[in-house]
Amino acid sequence: MVTRRGFIDGVSVAGAATVFGITPPASATTRAAGAAVTDAELTARDAIRATNVGMRASYAALKSELISRLSPVIVVQNDATGGKFTLIHGGSPQESATPVPELFELAKSVSHVPQGIFSIIAAYLSDKVPNLPNAHRIDPHDLDMVAFEGPGTAGWISPLKEYAATLTTARRRLGEADLPRELEISCGKILDESLTFIRGSVRSGTFDMASFEEFSGRTYPGIRTNMKYAAAAQISGVEGLMRKWRSTIxxxxxxxxxxxxxxxWTTSELNQASIIIRRCMNPAKVATHLIDLPTIEVPRDPIFLALDNLARIVQDRVSAELVFPTDPVVADAFKGKEDLLSVEILHQLGETAGAPAASFSSSSASSACPVRPGRA
Structure with missing residues (x-):
């Protein structure tokens, strides 16, 4: 995992400039081209690097020790069933639970059907944005990336038929699932509309963005109903577990x-579990003690990953105030999500945190960005 300490050791300014095709400033070079580096200089530079190696070793040792002492901690692994929750107290896991009722998974499963259909046909869409009410919200380049096959081939028909078979079975057995009547009706509507779209598309051998939008729009009322039931199930399950663990510790x-x-990443802001849990935590500490941690993929050891990152966060918060006691702005950058150099970089670029970036256009590109267009 790349952190703010994940600098690439040993890459010189001049070397980096060569990689990115940037002419380095005169101050970035220490000697004329071709001049040899003396043994004394190499030794001195290694000695300088050693200070950072020593820091990293000490930092890792502190973090390793801290991991085993963090308490109490709840680690939440989001998944299709509403999440797996683990309570760590006294330095070790005490209990893991999947508290969300099954209704959550069932309601979301059917709600995902239009997305399942889209995932099959997306590559075969036209790469041109049609005249749709929401056309201005669709980035043409994004569409071009997704619609990489184009409408000229029929590779979508077979997988769409296979998915239709899955949906047909779900529709036929829906009444036996013992769902609340309103939820059963909404699921039935979503499945019926989905099967109608698939059959029509397969029969005609064609589809487009307009026909898909018309279909998905018809499923939306049912999806909203399913969302209502899924949210209620998750709230009741998570809050019930939080009350139990609060009493336990x-x-x-x-x-x-x-x-x-x-x-x-796509669910790391306003995450459903975070929204519920924050209401159960000490309000004075939610801002610092509730950590939303985006991951690239499901980690092999989620507990360690969570505690390893939490240990970094906790020790950085303390060290930031002691290492940078005279500059609260830099201290906040060090202990927060910002890169440590972010404040200085913004200063040198004449920007401020949170301000919109300078607009990029053909007329301003050369002055706004030192990397010239067309350079790899």
């Missing part, structure tokens, strides 16, 4: 609870 320990929620 006691009120005093609960006030200092850390929570680490692991999720993929």
């Amino acid at each position: 006691g009120e005093e320990a609960w006030q200092d609870l850390y929570t680490v929620v692991l999720s993929i």
Whole structure:
């Protein structure tokens, strides 16, 4: 995992400039081209690098020790069933639970059907944005990337038929699932509309963005109903587990609870588990003790990943205030999500945190960005 300390050791300014095709400033070079580096200089530079090696070793040792002492912690692994929750207290896992009722998974499963159909046909769409009400919200380049096959081939027909068989079985057995009547009706509507779209597309041998939007629009009321049931199931399950664990570890320990929620990037903001859990935590510490941690993929050891990152966060918060006691802005950058050099980089670029980036256009590109267009 790349962190703010993940600099590439040993790459010189001049070397990096060569990689990116940038002419380095005179100050970035220390001697005329071709001049040899003396043994004394090499030794001196290695000595300088050694200070960072020593820091990293000490930092890793502190983190390793801290991992085993973090308590209490709840680690949340988001998944299709509403999440797996693990309570760590006294330095070791105490209990893992999947508290969300099955209704959550069932309601979301059917709601995902239009996305399943889209995933099969997307590559075969036209790469031109049609005249749709929401056309201005579709990036033409994004569409061009997704629609890489184009409408000239029929590779979508076979997988779409296979998916239709799956949907047909679900529709036929829907009444036996013992769902609340309103949820059963909404699921039936979504499945019926999906099968109608598939059959029509296969029969005609064609589809387009307009026909898909018309179909998906008809499923939306049912999806909203399913979302209502899924949300209620998750709230009841997670809040029930939080009450139980709060009683288990006691009120005093609960006030200092850390929570680490692991999720993929697309659900890392306003994450469903985080929204519920924050209501159960000490309000004074939610901002610092509730950590939403985006992951690239499902980690092999989610507990270690969560605790390893939490240990970094906790020790950085303390060290930031002690290492940078005279500059609270830099200290905040060090202990937060910002790169340590972010404040200085913004300063040198004449920008401020949170301000929109300078617009990029053909007339301003050369002055706005030192990397010239067309350079790899």
